[in-house]
Amino acid sequence: xxxxxxxxxxxxxxxxxxxxxxxxxxxxxxxxCIFFVSxxxxxxxxxxxxxxxxxYGAAWIGIFTGFCFFCMSVLGIVGVLQSNRTMLVVYICLxxxxxxxxxxxxITAAVHRDFLTPNLFLKxxxxxxxxPEPINNDDNWKSAGITRTWNRLMLQNKCxxxxxxxxxxEYTSVFRTVNKDADFPWPRQCCVMDTLGKSINLxxxxxxxxxxxxxxxxxxxxxxxxxxxxxxxxxxxxxxxxWTTWVLLCTMFYWSRIEY
Amino acid sequence: MKDHENKKNRTDLFAIRVKKILTxxxxxxxxxxxxxxxxxxxxTASTFALDPPSCIFDSLVNATDExxxxxxxxNVTNSFKNPANSQEIxxxxxLYSRYAYMTMKSTLSRYPxxxxxxxxxxxxxxESSCKNDGNxxxxxxxxxxxxxxRVKFLAMDSDGSKAETRWSGPITLxxxxxxxxxxxxxxxxSGDMIVITVILSAxxxxxxxxxxxxxxxECFKLWRHGPPENAEEQRQDPFQPSRYDTHHxxxxxxxxxxxxxxxxxxxxxxxxx
Numbered sequence: 001x002x003x004x005x006x007x008x009x010x011x012x013x014x015x016x017x018x019x020x021x022x023x024x025x026x027x028x029x030x031x032x033c034i035f036f037v038s039x040x041x042x043x044x045x046x047x048x049x050x051x052x053x054x055x056y057g058a059a060w061i062g063i064f065t066g067f068c069f070f071c072m073s074v075l076g077i078v079g080v081l082q083s084n085r086t087m088l089v090v091y092i093c094l095x096x097x098x099x100x101x102x103x104x105x106x107i108t109a110a111v112h113r114d115f116l117t118p119n120l121f122l123k124x125x126x127x128x129x130x131x132p133e134p135i136n137n138d139d140n141w142k143s144a145g146i147t148r149t150w151n152r153l154m155l156q157n158k159c160x161x162x163x164x165x166x167x168x169x170e171y172t173s174v175f176r177t178v179n180k181d182a183d184f185p186w187p188r189q190c191c192v193m194d195t196l197g198k199s200i201n202l203x204x205x206x207x208x209x210x211x212x213x214x215x216x217x218x219x220x221x222x223x224x225x226x227x228x229x230x231x232x233x234x235x236x237x238x239x240x241x242x243w244t245t246w247v248l249l250c251t252m253f254y255w256s257r258i259e260y
Numbered sequence: 261m262k263d264h265e266n267k268k269n270r271t272d273l274f275a276i277r278v279k280k281i282l283t284x285x286x287x288x289x290x291x292x293x294x295x296x297x298x299x300x301x302x303x304t305a306s307t308f309a310l311d312p313p314s315c316i317f318d319s320l321v322n323a324t325d326e327x328x329x330x331x332x333x334x335n336v337t338n339s340f341k342n343p344a345n346s347q348e349i350x351x352x353x354x355l356y357s358r359y360a361y362m363t364m365k366s367t368l369s370r371y372p373x374x375x376x377x378x379x380x381x382x383x384x385x386x387e388s389s390c391k392n393d394g395n396x397x398x399x400x401x402x403x404x405x406x407x408x409x410r411v412k413f414l415a416m417d418s419d420g421s422k423a424e425t426r427w428s429g430p431i432t433l434x435x436x437x438x439x440x441x442x443x444x445x446x447x448x449x450s451g452d453m454i455v456i457t458v459i460l461s462a463x464x465x466x467x468x469x470x471x472x473x474x475x476x477x478e479c480f481k482l483w484r485h486g487p488p489e490n491a492e493e494q495r496q497d498p499f500q501p502s503r504y505d506t507h508h509x510x511x512x513x514x515x516x517x518x519x520x521x522x523x524x525x526x527x528x529x530x531x532x533x
Contacts, residue, residue: 092474096467096468096471099467103460103461103463106456106460107456107457107460110456110457111449111453111457113450113452113453114446114450114453115446117446119443119444122442123442123444126439126442127439164300165300165301169301169305169434170436170437171436171437171439171442172436172437172438172439173436173439176305176436180306180388180389180402181304181305181306181307181388181402182304182306182307182386182387182388182402183388185301185304185305185307207299207300207301207302207381207383208299208300208301208302209299210298210300215300231452234456235456238456238459238460241460241463242459242463245463245466248467248470249466249467249470252470252474253474255474256474256478256481
């Protein structure tokens with residue numbers, strides 16, 4: 001009986017450790033997801049306009065599940081310490097629900113990371129940038145967001161278009177129809193500006209003389225942070241789930257061994 | 261004798277005049293071309309940038325003569341006739357009706373003979389909004405379609421064309437791909453996504469199976485032991501390890517009955533028998 005008692009204590013300790021780690025990881029996941037949805041680089045309008053902002057959805061789920069993992073770990077620890085069957089049944093059931101949510105979050109983030117292709121941003125840039133006559137309010141909102149975001153991106157990050165200034169030339173676009181090609185082969189934001197915000201050589205910029213225009217694309221600037229964050233949400237969630245799996249299985253085992 | 265001489269003189273004059281009218285402008289073996297400088301916007305949807313004809317006309321043209329650029333669609337290049345005088349010079353508007361016009365009026369001094377050509381190009385179509393307001397400056401308006409176009413430089417004096425270059429090769433402008441045709445499908449999935457999806461699905465399965473087997477085990481225990489009527493008596497010792505009963509070995513005879521608290525013995529017998 002003494003050995004059995006020791007074994008039980010060891011098992012309890014293991015479960016408690018598992019729950020502590022899970023709870024802390026849950027808090028970290030929540031923090032990470034909050035950082036992601038706070039959109040430090042103000043890139044959300046670009047995703048919003050593609051009708052494909054599920055990465056943000058994944059992060060919101062991540063906030064929820066992170067917090068739940070923390071609460072659940074507290075419940076689990078108390079339940080294990082008291083060996084309370086009811087408490088542990090509640091713990092197991094709720095944990096399975098949270099587990100399912102976190103699986104959804106992780107898979108969503110991983111899947112939608114693949115969708116962040118240059119063409120995705122290219123198409124909506126061509127379609128919505130400087131769109132003068134949006135078809136409805138929603139489109140108006142998105143077009144304004146796209147225009148604002150692109151203007152800021154190209155100016156601050158010294159880049160032009162998604163792959164480069166040639167994007168504005170190689171494709172037809174709303175920008176192309178709104179502006180005269182000879183004056184605006186690409187937006188003014190692609191020109192190298194002086195401190196007063198004027199192009200240092202407008203003709204050079206229009207001709208594409210190197211040094212007077214930004215010849216790199218903005219794709220890296222856009223997808224860099226998004227990819228990193230989505231990667232974090234997906235893989236950190238994955239790691240937590242792997243850890244949670246054995247904690248959950250062991251808790252089930254423990255629960256089934258508690259006598260009435 | 262004198263008469264004869266006079267007559268000869270007149271024929272000479274006549275011959276010269278005929279020659280002057282009939283001969284076309286002298287063709288210089290120079291082919292205008294789109295600049296080979298590394299310029300991102302040397303060909304756009306309505307403009308193209310040419311190398312200036314530096315050092316081309318120097319031997320043939322006076323400083324006062326005008327040098328023009330003739331722009332035509334390729335299909336009317338052969339039928340284009342050099343204007344005989346400055347009134348016949350086709351303006352920009354002619355591009356829409358007769359598919360040819362002349363622009364970029366300048367003089368020899370604009371094309372100096374220095375070796376350092378970098379940095380100067382002639383951008384055809386540069387004036388995005390221009391009207392032919394008198395003859396002050398010929399319009400260099402945007403080209404309406406991708407073309408293709410051919411161009412040549414033509415030097416003129418008051419008597420008409422004097423010298424010209426050869427026609428350039430066809431110059432085709434950018435014709436943008438329709439943005440609607442941009443394909444946003446990501447194509448192949450990344451390894452990350454496959455790994456995460458597969459393993460997480462498997463983990464889901466594992467957890468579900470674990471839960472189901474636990475539930476089954478509980479049901480099995482209930483079925484074996486009967487409903488836990490005596491739960492309250494057992495509460496003080498929750499860590500009692502469960503007993504393993506094997507079917508083929510009959511359960512041990514009950515321990516002597518004494519304290520009425522332990523009810524599990526008799527109950528076991530009653531359910532298994």
